[in-house]
Amino acid sequence: MPQTQSASHEHATGQLAPVGVGLLGCGTVGLGVAKLLLSHADDYQHRIGRPLRLRRVAVRDASKARGLDPAHFTLNPEEVVSDPETHIVVEVMGGVEPARTLILQAIAHGKHVVTANKEVIARHGEEIFSAARAQGVAVFIEGTVGGGIPIIMPIKASLAGNRITQIAGIVNGTTNYILTAMTQKGEGLDTALAEAQRLGYAEANPAADVEAYDATFKMAILASTIFSHRVRVEDVYREGITHLTAADIRYARELGYVIKLLGVARHTDGQMQVRVHPAFVPKSHPLAHVNGVSNAIAVQGDAVGEVMFQGPGAGQFPTASAVMGDVLNIASDLQHANRLMGCLHTGHAAVGSIDDLFTQFYVRLLAKDEPGVIAALGNAFARHGISILSLVQKGEQDGLAEIVLVTHTARERAMRQALADLADHPTIQSIASVIRVEGLTA
Numbered sequence: 001m002p003q004t005q006s007a008s009h010e011h012a013t014g015q016l017a018p019v020g021v022g023l024l025g026c027g028t029v030g031l032g033v034a035k036l037l038l039s040h041a042d043d044y045q046h047r048i049g050r051p052l053r054l055r056r057v058a059v060r061d062a063s064k065a066r067g068l069d070p071a072h073f074t075l076n077p078e079e080v081v082s083d084p085e086t087h088i089v090v091e092v093m094g095g096v097e098p099a100r101t102l103i104l105q106a107i108a109h110g111k112h113v114v115t116a117n118k119e120v121i122a123r124h125g126e127e128i129f130s131a132a133r134a135q136g137v138a139v140f141i142e143g144t145v146g147g148g149i150p151i152i153m154p155i156k157a158s159l160a161g162n163r164i165t166q167i168a169g170i171v172n173g174t175t176n177y178i179l180t181a182m183t184q185k186g187e188g189l190d191t192a193l194a195e196a197q198r199l200g201y202a203e204a205n206p207a208a209d210v211e212a213y214d215a216t217f218k219m220a221i222l223a224s225t226i227f228s229h230r231v232r233v234e235d236v237y238r239e240g241i242t243h244l245t246a247a248d249i250r251y252a253r254e255l256g257y258v259i260k261l262l263g264v265a266r267h268t269d270g271q272m273q274v275r276v277h278p279a280f281v282p283k284s285h286p287l288a289h290v291n292g293v294s295n296a297i298a299v300q301g302d303a304v305g306e307v308m309f310q311g312p313g314a315g316q317f318p319t320a321s322a323v324m325g326d327v328l329n330i331a332s333d334l335q336h337a338n339r340l341m342g343c344l345h346t347g348h349a350a351v352g353s354i355d356d357l358f359t360q361f362y363v364r365l366l367a368k369d370e371p372g373v374i375a376a377l378g379n380a381f382a383r384h385g386i387s388i389l390s391l392v393q394k395g396e397q398d399g400l401a402e403i404v405l406v407t408h409t410a411r412e413r414a415m416r417q418a419l420a421d422l423a424d425h426p427t428i429q430s431i432a433s434v435i436r437v438e439g440l441t442a
């Protein structure tokens with residue numbers, strides 16, 4: 001890192017100079033970080049042996065009341081990334097641009113970077129980490145996944161003695177709030193979503209959450225963290241929650257499951273798989289009991305077994321807690337890059353197609369209430385090598401029978417072919433739902 005004025009001050013006085021922290025953004029997370037920096041200054045100084053100083057803070061609107069000394073604010077983010085007294089730049093503005101360019105500029109100026117921006121890391125991690133490695137600076141990203149839950153550092157450092165075979169988690173609080181309301185109150189998706197919006201858990205445009213884009217960014221980051229290769233966002237299979245109905249939630253309960261939007265990254269027998277989709281989770285698994293806006297991530301290591309991290313997946317101070325942890329980790333040893341926390345990837349992961357997934361399936365369909373339907377079902381599945389674990393006719397409506405079945409483990413490609421055959425069968429009116437049943441073992 002180029003020598004700063006503070007380094008020469010250190011040399012002259014023999015005292016450890018302050019570590020300067022600049023902020024790109026001072027919204028929900030940024031303001032939380034600034035407040036922690038000011039309110040916990042003595043504790044932080046005690047922990048790292050030198051003071052942390054809040055330097056320039058870039059915002060779009062300097063007239064907004066934020067309760068900070070206005071002298072910190074600038075409308076020019078380049079002042080943050082080039083400030084000679086700033087050692088660590090915290091990017092919490094969100095979105096891809098100008099965040100990506102500013103992170104790269106900060107790195108070029110020899111600054112360490114901490115970010116909570118999942119989209120910029122998921123999409124441009126390769127460019128950012130390569131630039132950081134070339135410059136010998138750190139890029140820490142704890143706040144990008146799971147809000148306040150420590151997960152990146154535990155995987156990279158505390159669990160470094162393991163081969164991680166699987167991560168399965170609930171990584172989006174908004175959808176977990178919606179699914180919890182549907183499960184516990186029997187609400188439909190629209191009602192639960194409207195309530196989430198009223199409470200500020202869902203945006204007016206909820207697509208990033210309910211179509212699972214947000215969870216996909218997080219799973220690309222987690223998968224890249226556990227695989228020895230980087231995972232492209234486009235290689236993560238994505239399915240949101242918009243097609244789920246109260247009936248599916250009810251049948252899941254009757255069958256001993258809870259429906260969750262699950263992110264899974266699995267690395268077994270040389271196969272890498274990353275996916276986000278609604279899944280039946282057995283009631284006996286701890287993930288089934290993670291409710292409301294909470295997030296939880298279960299990690300399976302070959303030495304440790306399964307460990308689960310649970311907590312607030314978003315929010316001002318939980319996320320600021322993750323960001324400040326990164327800042328303090330870097331500030332405690334500004335001169336030495338921590339190799340464990342660095343990026344050692346050399347290429348992209350060959351992520352397997354969802355077609356090759358082996359899993360169980362729940363299927364709900366409407367069929368004509370007449371003889372031969374069950375035989376037609378059995379034949380269609382048998383033709384593709386799929387056997388049925390349980391099958392129940394749940395009721396009759398307007399001459400149509402609602403049939404719910406769960407298969408034994410089958411290959412996804414075979415399942416799609418069987419469903420296509422069934423859709424063409426004269427006795428089948430419609431295939432209402434198909435949801436994967438997750439065993440949760442790697």
Ligand SMILES: NC(=O)c1ccc[n+]([C@@H]2O[C@H](COP(=O)([O-])OP(=O)(O)OC[C@H]3O[C@@H](n4cnc5c(N)ncnc54)[C@H](OP(=O)(O)O)[C@@H]3O)[C@@H](O)[C@H]2O)c1
Pocket residue numbers: 024025026027028029030058059060061062064075077091092093094095098116117118119143144147313314315316319
């Ligand atoms: N909120 C959470 O609970 C949470 C949790 C985990 C991760 N994150 C991530 O953390 C990041 C920040 O989220 P947030 O909720 O804090 O966002 P936010 O409340 O919208 O704050 C964004 C901040 O960035 C500033 N900003 C945006 N564009 C700018 C530009 N071009 N130039 C200068 N300043 C700019 C805004 O300035 P003004 O205030 O002047 O408009 C605002 O202060 C995002 O990447 C998000 O995904 C958030």
